[in-house]
Amino acid sequence: MTKLSFIESEARRNLGRMPAQKLEALQRNLIALCEKHWSAIRGPEPASGLARALWAVNPHCADLIVDLYGDFDPGFSDTVGHLQPTKVLAALVLAEIERGDAEGARLAHEAMMLFESPQAREIHVESVRSRLRGARPERESRHKHEHHDAFFKILSLLARQTGRCDLQAMVVAVEYLVAIQAHPEAIAGDPEVMRILEFLQDMGLDFQGIEEGRIHYTVRGVPKKPVSGKRLEDMLAQIRGSPWLCKSGKP
Structure with missing residues (x-):
């Protein structure tokens, strides 16, 4: 960097x-x-x-x-x-x-x-x-980040879904997902969030919370190294450089 x-x-x-x-x-x-x-x-x-969680960010x-x-x-x-x-x-x-x-x-x-x-x-x-303006890519590459770990993959999905690649927005998104994973019944009828939760389930990734600026999570029940703000910023920089992220129709 x-x-x-x-x-x-x-x-x-x-x-x-x-x-x-x-x-x-x-x-x-x-x-x-x-x-x-x-x-x-x-x-x-x-x-x-x-979308409401990110609206004020x-x-x-x-x-x-x-x-x-x-x-x-x-x-x-x-x-x-x-x-x-x-x-x-x-x-x-x-x-x-x-x-x-x-x-x-x-x-x-x-x-x-x-x-x-x-x-x-x-x-x-x-x-x-x-x-x-929330435009979605016309074509999403399903294999673009196959070599990355589960955390990076969910981060890239969040970027596609929300159009946000900035650190504060992703922190707020993770905080929202921590609460929703604990109470999934709270988002019945929200297809966007349901898709994210299904992806998390497929990856076996569970967000545990954010402590001292580090995101704690497990993959298939195994605790992983917490993600620091610096590491998160590095990953978001990679995602912003992906050609699929924002190539879409006219706003």
Whole structure:
């Protein structure tokens, strides 16, 4: 995984000699714009299920900025003016580092690098916009992650089902599944969650809970090494790089 020190240096190189006051104002405006944008596109709170558990979990600003760019949002245009998108994302990299969000900084850096290529930028924008709107892949590869363990497989399924690949969303999803596995009768009539529970049963995976930031689970009754936040972030980065994750129809 790319070191934050390198990511920071790349962002500062991209920004050049932007005055500190201008940079700070831009960062504040971008974060406020992201919060407003997510409230607008996420829709009304779902009545129940995993979707409701994730409804209040904001995606990373990197994805929301990319979506605003692809949406030709007038508020975004007014905020950034004629500033190149790569510089906007570079400013976001530094903001996320200052906020202590390593995953958010890496996502902003990844987007910044992709935006340097028109073709890569177009693909990334379509991918992010589809995912944020809950679009499903047209074709799902059943063997893509066969070489991975049960935990990785359920994580990739959750990403497909929810369109979310961020750490906080996955932690909330696991917390929800811990409760549901203990009381499966609570989700009668929810086909999405039933599918996840059936997959968990096929894998023999039971979530035990989250303690001190580590996810505890068993596979066919055998306790496995708890998954740390760092390991979870690494796995989510791999899943985000999978071509099947977000290639879908137009949002």
